[in-house]
Amino acid sequence: MTAKENRKKRIESSMRPGDTVLYSPLSNLSARNRLGRTWQLVFLSSTIIGILALTALLLNILDRSFGYVVLHAKVDPATFAVDGLPLEEQTKDQLVSLLETELSSGAFNKLNNEKSFEERSRAEVYALVIERLVKYEVEETWPLFESITNSGEIKAYAAQEYPGDKLTFISWLTADFISRPQSSEAVTAGIRTAILGSLWTILITILFAFPMGVGAAIYLEEYAADNWMNRVIRTNINNLAGVPSIIYGILGLAIFVRVLEKLTSGAVFGLVDPTTANGRTILSAGLTLGLLVLPVIIINAQEAIRAVPQSLRKASYGLGATRWQTVWSHVLPNALPGILTGTILAISRAIGETAPLVVVGASTAISMDPSSPFSKFTALPIQIYQWTARPQEEWRHLAAAAIVVLLALLLSLNAAAIFLRNRFARKY
Amino acid sequence: MTEINYVFETHGLNIFYGNFLAVADVNINIPRHKITAIIGPSGCGKSTLLRAFNRMNELVPDTHIHGEVLFEGQNLYEKSVDPVEVRYRIGMVFQKPNPFPKSIYENVAWAARIHGHKGNMDELVESSLRQAALWDEVKDILHSSGLAISGGQQQRLCIARAIAVKPEVILMDEPASALDPIATLKIEELMQELKQKYTIVIVTHNMQQAARVSDHTAMMMLNGGATRSGTVIEFDETNKIFTRPTDKRTEDYVTGRFG
Ligand SMILES: Nc1ncnc2c1ncn2[C@@H]1O[C@H](COP(=O)(O)OP(=O)(O)OP(=O)(O)O)[C@@H](O)[C@H]1O
Ligand SMILES: [Mg+2]
Numbered sequence: 007m008t009a010k011e012n013r014k015k016r017i018e019s020s021m022r023p024g025d026t027v028l029y030s031p032l033s034n035l036s037a038r039n040r041l042g043r044t045w046q047l048v049f050l051s052s053t054i055i056g057i058l059a060l061t062a063l064l065l066n067i068l069d070r071s072f073g074y075v076v077l078h079a080k081v082d083p084a085t086f087a088v089d090g091l092p093l094e095e096q097t098k099d100q101l102v103s104l105l106e107t108e109l110s111s112g113a114f115n116k117l118n119n120e121k122s123f124e125e126r127s128r129a130e131v132y133a134l135v136i137e138r139l140v141k142y143e144v145e146e147t148w149p150l151f152e153s154i155t156n157s158g159e160i161k162a163y164a165a166q167e168y169p170g171d172k173l174t175f176i177s178w179l180t181a182d183f184i185s186r187p188q189s190s191e192a193v194t195a196g197i198r199t200a201i202l203g204s205l206w207t208i209l210i211t212i213l214f215a216f217p218m219g220v221g222a223a224i225y226l227e228e229y230a231a232d233n234w235m236n237r238v239i240r241t242n243i244n245n246l247a248g249v250p251s252i253i254y255g256i257l258g259l260a261i262f263v264r265v266l267e268k269l270t271s272g273a274v275f276g277l278v279d280p281t282t283a284n285g286r287t288i289l290s291a292g293l294t295l296g297l298l299v300l301p302v303i304i305i306n307a308q309e310a311i312r313a314v315p316q317s318l319r320k321a322s323y324g325l326g327a328t329r330w331q332t333v334w335s336h337v338l339p340n341a342l343p344g345i346l347t348g349t350i351l352a353i354s355r356a357i358g359e360t361a362p363l364v365v366v367g368a369s370t371a372i373s374m375d376p377s378s379p380f381s382k383f384t385a386l387p388i389q390i391y392q393w394t395a396r397p398q399e400e401w402r403h404l405a406a407a408a409i410v411v412l413l414a415l416l417l418s419l420n421a422a423a424i425f426l427r428n429r430f431a432r433k434y
Numbered sequence: 435m436t437e438i439n440y441v442f443e444t445h446g447l448n449i450f451y452g453n454f455l456a457v458a459d460v461n462i463n464i465p466r467h468k469i470t471a472i473i474g475p476s477g478c479g480k481s482t483l484l485r486a487f488n489r490m491n492e493l494v495p496d497t498h499i500h501g502e503v504l505f506e507g508q509n510l511y512e513k514s515v516d517p518v519e520v521r522y523r524i525g526m527v528f529q530k531p532n533p534f535p536k537s538i539y540e541n542v543a544w545a546a547r548i549h550g551h552k553g554n555m556d557e558l559v560e561s562s563l564r565q566a567a568l569w570d571e572v573k574d575i576l577h578s579s580g581l582a583i584s585g586g587q588q589q590r591l592c593i594a595r596a597i598a599v600k601p602e603v604i605l606m607d608e609p610a611s612a613l614d615p616i617a618t619l620k621i622e623e624l625m626q627e628l629k630q631k632y633t634i635v636i637v638t639h640n641m642q643q644a645a646r647v648s649d650h651t652a653m654m655m656l657n658g659g660a661t662r663s664g665t666v667i668e669f670d671e672t673n674k675i676f677t678r679p680t681d682k683r684t685e686d687y688v689t690g691r692f693g
Contacts, residue, residue, distance in 0.1 A: 320528060325525065326522025326523075327518070335548075340535065
């Protein structure tokens with residue numbers, strides 16, 4: 007049999023019943039189609055692997071964000087019963103007077119000054135009583151899926167091991183968790199300080215890196231001559247984008263924390279006592295992250311600027327526009343959606359960065375909200391990192407809840423940026 | 435006072451891309467308020483020569499020229515001359531219509547605005563569009579996109595935009611090559627109108643077009659040397675170029691016996 011006939015046979019055998027194929031005896035179409043299908047499968051499977059990994063991550067986080075806990079009361083709530091009336095059923099006034107008698111007068115007045123008891127609802131006062139007087143502690147925790155599938159056994163186990171303690175199903179992620187400052191008790195710990203720290207830091211990062219990055223990209227693309235020096239600069243910006251983030255942390259420590267301490271601590275502006283000035287501030291962190299994302303922003307902005315058709319520039323110059331008029335009226339508006347996309351990616355990366363912040367001196371034991379760029383700070387990823395490193399199980403549940411918050415923060419920042427991008431996207 | 439009859443004079447003009455001499459030794463005078471056509475085979479340097487008249491070549495990296503281009507007696511390539519000013523006075527229309535991705539109105543208005551136009555913008559937009567024979571077609575859609583009209587309309591929009599700047603010369607590089615015969619005819623009629631006020635230099639591949647619209651014609655051709663540089667082999671009144679050319683190569687080209 008000749009090769010030709012062989013091939014013909016193969017084509018016919020690959021046909022399904024009812025197929026009419028127009029083929030030449032020399033056609034290698036079926037082989038080409040087979041190759042195409044093989045690659046399609048490869049691409050499909052890589053997509054599936056990606057989706058599976060992402061799902062596993064999300065499930066893991068959700069698993070830890072909810073579940074049963076055994077809570078042990080330091081002071082038995084029953085001791086606060088009045089005339090046999092348990093805490094849950096007492097009126098707001100009864101609860102307030104309970105607080106007044108049990109707390110020191112200083113502590114009571116401090117609470118009253120934060121928000122007067124008249125303004126507080128019964129639920130709020132009840133929460134205070136639980137937090138300040140009953141003082142629950144976590145004894146043991148279970149993740150979500152085990153709590154669902156194994157609840158009978160868990161209940162029996164808890165009743166036997168922790169008699170008198172309370173077994174409840176809780177969500178580690180609550181409104182209180184988001185709005186409370188850091189605390190040494192898992193039950194009362196919150197991440198407000200960390201969220202505010204992250205937001206402040208990212209704000210500084212954007213304010214620093216966006217104008218700098220876009221400016222540099224404009225210069226490199228529209229102004230810089232194509233000589234060896236500029237080529238070296240361009241190549242090295244690409245290299246900088248690949249430098250590990252911890253190196254930026256070390257750089258930030260050297261420059262912003264040490265050399266520019268007077269500036270980053272706020273001493274220059276007379277905001278702190280120069281003798282105790284400390285450069286480990288939000289400003290240093292924001293600038294360090296700014297340096298980190300700067301190359302990525304520059305590269306993406308360059309890409310976007312380069313994608314603006316040359317014919318637009320020619321049209322503009324042909325009308326006698328200056329370089330600046332051309333850049334401002336045509337290049338930038340047309341490149342802006344692309345620039346914003348690149349910036350979104352870069353900022354997303356910065357929000358989750360941990361290593362450089364550790365080096366620059368993020369603290370975790372901070373319960374004071376940051377109030378200016380010169381505040382000491384902590385940030386969400388730092389808080390998460392620190393919690394996951396603790397031995398007790400409950401902190402890992404809190405870390406999972408904080409991760410959910412971090413992801414939500416990331417998504418909402420991205421959504422805001424995409425909204426902006428679509429508003430600026432070309433209207434014509 | 436005697437008027438200078440020539441808008442442009444070139445003296446020993448050589449144009450280089452890097453080391454490559456693309457256009458060699460051009461000496462022509464472009465007369466005022468006339469249409470001058472540049473014709474010749476592909477790759478002989480027509481666009482390159484045209485761009486030398488308003489320094490658009492400088493947008494291509496690594497180009498330089500020897501010789502001089504006098505505009506109203508002033509060498510355009512003198513150090514003291516700002517190319518922005520040159521392009522302001524000498525407008526350009528490109529082969530492919532390239533309106534800005536803005537509204538039709540903005541396309542025209544932006545051009546005027548960057549030069550600090552103070553008067554009534556609506557009037558200027560209208561008169562520019564009228565001069566470009568486009569007003570009647572777009573007067574109701576002034577605020578829709580300049581890209582959402584036909585190719586021929588886009589090209590006339592580009593001409594309107596060039597006029598709005600009030601240049602003295604309009605350079606056109608194959609302005610009708612992407613257009614159908616009717617749109618082409620419109621542009622050609624338009625050029626006859628425009629030449630009352632402006633000097634026009636047009637590059638074209640279309641012999642009939644050159645014969646129909648132009649008063650003078652520059653015939654370009656590769657000079658046949660080892661460098662494969664283009665040069666102007668004959669420059670005269672269009673009439674003469676097409677009926678009694680002195681150069682044999684011109685005769686072959688215009689009668690279609692070239693190559
Ligand atoms: N940017 C450039 N860099 C290098 N060489 C160029 C460049 N532009 C044009 N050339 C060369 O210069 C010569 C003349 O080009 P030009 O575009 O002026 O020809 P043309 O006569 O306009 O051709 P066409 O009729 O096809 O448009 C050609 O050999 C071309 O390869
Ligand atoms: Mg050309």
